[in-house]
Amino acid sequence: MKSQDKRDYLKRYKEQKKNGIPFWPNALFKDAIVALIVLIALIVLSYFVGAELDERANPSDDGFSPKPEWYFLFLFQLLKYFPGSLEFVGVLVLPSLAIAALFLLPWLDRSEKRHITKRPYVLVFSVFMIVGVVWLSLQSVLEEPAPTQLATGDPVASLYVENCAGCHSEMISVPEGTDLIAIISQGGHAGMPAWNADLSADEIDALAGFVLSPRGNQVFGSSCADCHDASGLAASDPFTLRDALDDGGDFEAHADLELELPSGQEATALVNFLIAPDGHRLFALNCSSCHGSAVPFDGTAEELREVIRTGGGHQDMPAMGGILDETQVSALASYSVDPATAPSEAAGLFGQYCSICHGDLVPQAADLAAATEVIVTGGAHEDMPVWGEILTEEQLDALAAYAFESIEGSPAEEGRSLYAANCSFCHGDFGEGGVNPANPAITLSPISTAGYLGTRDDTTLRAIINQGQPDFGMSPFGLTYGGPLGEDEVGSIVAFLRSWQADPPVELPPEVEQAPRLGDADEVFTEFCSQCHGVEGEGGIGPSFQANEFHDSRTDEELFTSIDLGHAATAMIAWGQVLTNDQIVDLVAFIRDLRGEPDETPPVVGEVSFSGDVAPVLEALCLACHNDGGAIGGWSASSYESVIGSGDSGPAIDMADLAGSTLIDRLLGTSGALMPPQGMPQSDVDKLIAWIEAGALDN
Amino acid sequence: MSIDDRTDEVLDETLDAEWMDQRTGWRGVWNGIFLRMIPKVNWSFTLGSATLFVVVNQFITGILLTIYYVPSPQDAYDTVLYITNELPAGWLIRGMHHWGATAMVALAILHMLRVIYYGAYKFPREVTWISGVMLLLITFGFGFTGYLLPWDQKAYWATTVGTKILEVTPVVGESLLRIARGGDQLSAVTLSRFFGIHVWVLPAVLLSILGIHLYLVIRIGISAPAKREE
Numbered sequence: 001m002k003s004q005d006k007r008d009y010l011k012r013y014k015e016q017k018k019n020g021i022p023f024w025p026n027a028l029f030k031d032a033i034v035a036l037i038v039l040i041a042l043i044v045l046s047y048f049v050g051a052e053l054d055e056r057a058n059p060s061d062d063g064f065s066p067k068p069e070w071y072f073l074f075l076f077q078l079l080k081y082f083p084g085s086l087e088f089v090g091v092l093v094l095p096s097l098a099i100a101a102l103f104l105l106p107w108l109d110r111s112e113k114r115h116i117t118k119r120p121y122v123l124v125f126s127v128f129m130i131v132g133v134v135w136l137s138l139q140s141v142l143e144e145p146a147p148t149q150l151a152t153g154d155p156v157a158s159l160y161v162e163n164c165a166g167c168h169s170e171m172i173s174v175p176e177g178t179d180l181i182a183i184i185s186q187g188g189h190a191g192m193p194a195w196n197a198d199l200s201a202d203e204i205d206a207l208a209g210f211v212l213s214p215r216g217n218q219v220f221g222s223s224c225a226d227c228h229d230a231s232g233l234a235a236s237d238p239f240t241l242r243d244a245l246d247d248g249g250d251f252e253a254h255a256d257l258e259l260e261l262p263s264g265q266e267a268t269a270l271v272n273f274l275i276a277p278d279g280h281r282l283f284a285l286n287c288s289s290c291h292g293s294a295v296p297f298d299g300t301a302e303e304l305r306e307v308i309r310t311g312g313g314h315q316d317m318p319a320m321g322g323i324l325d326e327t328q329v330s331a332l333a334s335y336s337v338d339p340a341t342a343p344s345e346a347a348g349l350f351g352q353y354c355s356i357c358h359g360d361l362v363p364q365a366a367d368l369a370a371a372t373e374v375i376v377t378g379g380a381h382e383d384m385p386v387w388g389e390i391l392t393e394e395q396l397d398a399l400a401a402y403a404f405e406s407i408e409g410s411p412a413e414e415g416r417s418l419y420a421a422n423c424s425f426c427h428g429d430f431g432e433g434g435v436n437p438a439n440p441a442i443t444l445s446p447i448s449t450a451g452y453l454g455t456r457d458d459t460t461l462r463a464i465i466n467q468g469q470p471d472f473g474m475s476p477f478g479l480t481y482g483g484p485l486g487e488d489e490v491g492s493i494v495a496f497l498r499s500w501q502a503d504p505p506v507e508l509p510p511e512v513e514q515a516p517r518l519g520d521a522d523e524v525f526t527e528f529c530s531q532c533h534g535v536e537g538e539g540g541i542g543p544s545f546q547a548n549e550f551h552d553s554r555t556d557e558e559l560f561t562s563i564d565l566g567h568a569a570t571a572m573i574a575w576g577q578v579l580t581n582d583q584i585v586d587l588v589a590f591i592r593d594l595r596g597e598p599d600e601t602p603p604v605v606g607e608v609s610f611s612g613d614v615a616p617v618l619e620a621l622c623l624a625c626h627n628d629g630g631a632i633g634g635w636s637a638s639s640y641e642s643v644i645g646s647g648d649s650g651p652a653i654d655m656a657d658l659a660g661s662t663l664i665d666r667l668l669g670t671s672g673a674l675m676p677p678q679g680m681p682q683s684d685v686d687k688l689i690a691w692i693e694a695g696a697l698d699n
Numbered sequence: 700m701s702i703d704d705r706t707d708e709v710l711d712e713t714l715d716a717e718w719m720d721q722r723t724g725w726r727g728v729w730n731g732i733f734l735r736m737i738p739k740v741n742w743s744f745t746l747g748s749a750t751l752f753v754v755v756n757q758f759i760t761g762i763l764l765t766i767y768y769v770p771s772p773q774d775a776y777d778t779v780l781y782i783t784n785e786l787p788a789g790w791l792i793r794g795m796h797h798w799g800a801t802a803m804v805a806l807a808i809l810h811m812l813r814v815i816y817y818g819a820y821k822f823p824r825e826v827t828w829i830s831g832v833m834l835l836l837i838t839f840g841f842g843f844t845g846y847l848l849p850w851d852q853k854a855y856w857a858t859t860v861g862t863k864i865l866e867v868t869p870v871v872g873e874s875l876l877r878i879a880r881g882g883d884q885l886s887a888v889t890l891s892r893f894f895g896i897h898v899w900v901l902p903a904v905l906l907s908i909l910g911i912h913l914y915l916v917i918r919i920g921i922s923a924p925a926k927r928e929e
Contacts, residue, residue, distance in 0.1 A: 006822055006823070009822065009823075010823070012929075013738070013920065013923065016738035016739075016923045017736045017737065017738055017920060018736065019738075019739070020736050020737050020738040020739050020923075021736070021737060021739060022733075022734055022735070022736055022737075023732070023733055023734070023735050023736070023737050024733035024734060027737055027740070027744075028733070030742065030745050031745050031748035031749070031752075033745075034742075034745040034746075034748065034749045034752075035748065035749060035752040038749050038752055038753060038802060038806075039752075039756070041798075041802070042756065042794070042795045042798045042799055042802065043791065043794075043795065045794065045798040046790065046791050046793075046794020046795050046797070046798060047791075047794070049794075049798075050783075050790060050794055051783070051790075051793050051794050051796075051797035051798070052797075052853075053776075053779060053780065053783060053849055053851050054851035054852040054853045054854070055851060055852045056776045056850070056851060056852070057772070057776065057850045057851055057852055057854060057855035058852060058855075059855065059884070059885065066853065066856035066857045066859065066860045067853055067857060068846070068857045068860075068861060069800075069801075069842050069843075069846055069857075070801070071801075071804045071805075071839070071842060072839075072842070072843070072861070076860075079864070087867045088867040088868065088869060091864050091867050092867065092868055099832075099836070102832045102835075103829060103832050105815070105820055105828065106820045106821060106822075106825040106828055106829075107825075109818075109820075109821075112821075113818070113929065114817065114818035114819075114821060114925035114929045115818070115925040115926065115927050115928070115929050116816055116817070116818070116925075117927070118929075119818060122815065122818075126812070126815055126816075130812070457883060457884075459873075459883050460883050460884075463883075564773075576773055
């Protein structure tokens with residue numbers, strides 16, 4: 001705007017003010033009328049509509065379909081149009097541009113014209129924005145009632161309606177090559193929760209099939225749904241499915257029916273719907289019975305796909321007769337008949353010679369003679385089916401991609417061995433937990449339940465592994481925290497833990513749905529606490545309330561807080577949602593009463609010996625982490641020599657300055673981390689220190 | 700102009716004024732704000748003052764709500780229930796705060812559209828416009844933080860999704876998410892920081908910028924509807 005225009009404007013405005021009205025009372029009167037109307041509107045709305053209040057927030061019920069305030073609906077809707085990697089455009093770029101345009105409006109429109117007809121760009125753009133925002137908001141409101149007509153009588157569609165339609169409306173378009181099952185079960189993108197805690201593996205598979213092949217769902221509805229329940233078929237095997245489709249009326253189970261079965265593209269769509277093209281699941285259904293968890297293959301991905309498609313003599317087994325001697329052959333043969341009764345060296349032989357092809361799956365032989373025959377002669381002892389005839393193209397793609405990746409050893413496979421080496425000692429082979437071998441007073445709760453894994457995201461699991469849980473006796477495992485594992489390794493373990501989630505090896509008793517009106521603390525204890533802590537408080541999944549150590553290490557306030565808020569790291573839920581504060585106070589008193597007789601530990605008298613006094617303590621409390629296999633911090637508690645002499649920060653016991661030994665520092669927490677992280681009874685600490693100060697003799 | 704610099708006439712004038720005006724100079728302020736002349740305008744020019752009225756409503760009802768509301772996951776829902784069902788006129792206070800929020804957003808947007816329509820963001824009102832856009836963003840901030848406070852299902856999950864959106868920001872997304880939530884998941888920390896932002900931070904920012912906005916409106920004068928040839 002030129003300065004002459006500015007001058008003109010100011011002059012004109014002065015004129016307009018002169019011919020105008022005084023603010024008081026004229027303009028203010030109009031303002032007052034509008035304010036009154038607004039006030040009345042607010043009161044009327046409060047009286048007749050009121051302010052909505054839903055159920056109390058429940059973090060474990062993620063089936064709730066989130067709905068933002070009306071003025072954010074357009075943004076919420078916009079998000080749906082930017083899937084996957086484009087998401088940040090819809091979420092970040094567009095809103096930022098809009099806000100920047102608003103701020104800069106006076107400089108974007110620099111003409112001296114003010115009447116709306118003289119500013120066509122501003123007019124068009126504003127109308128466009130208004131129409132856009134209103135349209136998006138309306139869209140969001142209209143889509144919200146899920147497509148109920150889909151749901152009637154169609155179990156898979158109702159799964160979709162209940163769980164997905166709230167955000168995704170009628171249908172999702174998925175880019176090719178998307179691992180849909182992984183996204184559904186673990187939650188793929190902003191705002192999408194992991195569903196694996198709420199849905200079974202079959203349900204997730206059914207949903208993936210529904211999304212990937214909506215046509216298949218329609219075919220199923222018209223051709224199969226009268227007799228079959230979709231999820232039942234989905235779990236069955238692809239061979240029978242293919243037979244049924246190919247044989248038509250000749251298929252045994254269909255013989256008495258006059259059926260018109262789908263063919264061609266319809267049949268393909270149907271198979272894709274029933275068994276979603278998901279590599280992992282297809283491998284489990286079709287391949288793992290012969291190949292275990294992975295197949296060895298040294299060609300390209302395309303070659304592998306071809307091998308799978310054509311099937312047949314894909315890779316002959318070498319004749320082992322020339323490589324192994326007779327005892328080895330017979331050991332292996334008996335191993336494949338019954339691993340339990342086979343000679344002890346058989347497992348090693350299998351690992352050395354067979355597992356490269358057979359994975360960790362031992363082929364089952366009917367009798368010794370047949371097994372010996374196959375091992376000695378080798379050859380194509382069992383043909384691979386021609387998968388090209390059984391699977392659809394989409395399924396083949398997915399399967400080949402998965403199998404190829406698993407050759408490399410997927411993170412989960414790597415995680416399995418890392419877990420076995422680092423975690424299973426305390427957490428059990430299946431994450432079932434149990435008594436902490438390093439401290440019998442602590443009982444580790446299962447970490448492989450759907451509940452545990454479903455309520456912790458990857459960041460949390462990584463943090464737990466990296467930093468440990470000093471309060472529960474878990475030392476840090478991340479390199480940055482002084483542990484043995486790098487970031488990638490921790491990630492692999494998390495991936496392995498996640499593999500439990502779809503099919504948890506451990507199930508907890510179902511949680512209490514609603515709080516009955518319970519009175520006394522003993523009733524509450526019997527009803528809730530005893531499930532995990534034992535009827536007499538003797539412990540189980542949760543720690544024992546009879547142990548003195550439990551009571552000595554906690555104040556009443558800490559007990560109250562634990563009950564009220566639960567423990568993030570264990571199966572202990574926040575009972576504050578269920579119990580009143582008074583009930584918890586009574587419960588704390590009740591738990592205190594469960595305590596057994598106080599310890600009468602005799603004070604340390606006389607000479608403390610290494611073999612008699614020190615070694616048993618070290619073995620019970622230190623050896624789990626500080627052993628010759630994986631000496632964390634470079635210190636091993638396995639022998640007198642290593643106790644005295646090992647340690648990354650110099651020998652644990654300084655013979656020249658016994659009282660200044662690193663071991664004492666760690667036991668007392670005076671320098672470095674307090675050890676052991678799970679705590680050590682004071683009498684044992686006294687014992688160890690007395691032994692060191694007496695010269696740390698090997699007596 | 701300090702008192703010492705005044706000319707004798709001005710000093711006489713001051714001494715002629717009534718007791719209170721001598722000491723506060725309120726009449727000058729009153730004249731400047733209420734007796735100023737403004738151009739002839741239509742009803743759409745009441746939208747700004749209507750928004751201001753709702754802001755006052757939000758402050759009054761909001762302060763009353765904080766007397767009973769407790770921002771912790773255990774108590775939030777119960778205190779909101781108590782306010783709604785048991786506190787005398789509690790339903791009215793909460794209802795007016797709830798609907799006031801909607802009205803504030805709606806009126807602020809309409810007010811902005813009016814300003815766009817009449818080209819009122821142009822010289823000499825550019826700074827007024829910028830402060831106005833800031834006020835609109837603050838209003839959205841109020842809406843987002845206030846939505847969580849009742850700690851009911853829709854509040855919890857809408858905020859879960861709303862904060863999760865931050866995660867898509869390249870590079871710093873994860874940190875932003877953790878800052879917004881005060882951890883990996885929504886927790887007592889999230890609730891207390893949303894509460895703090897809603898009742899302390901945003902009102903303070905709102906008042907400062909609103910002060911600038913109103914000062915500029917009074918100083919420059921409200922725009923007049925543009926004529927066809929302008």
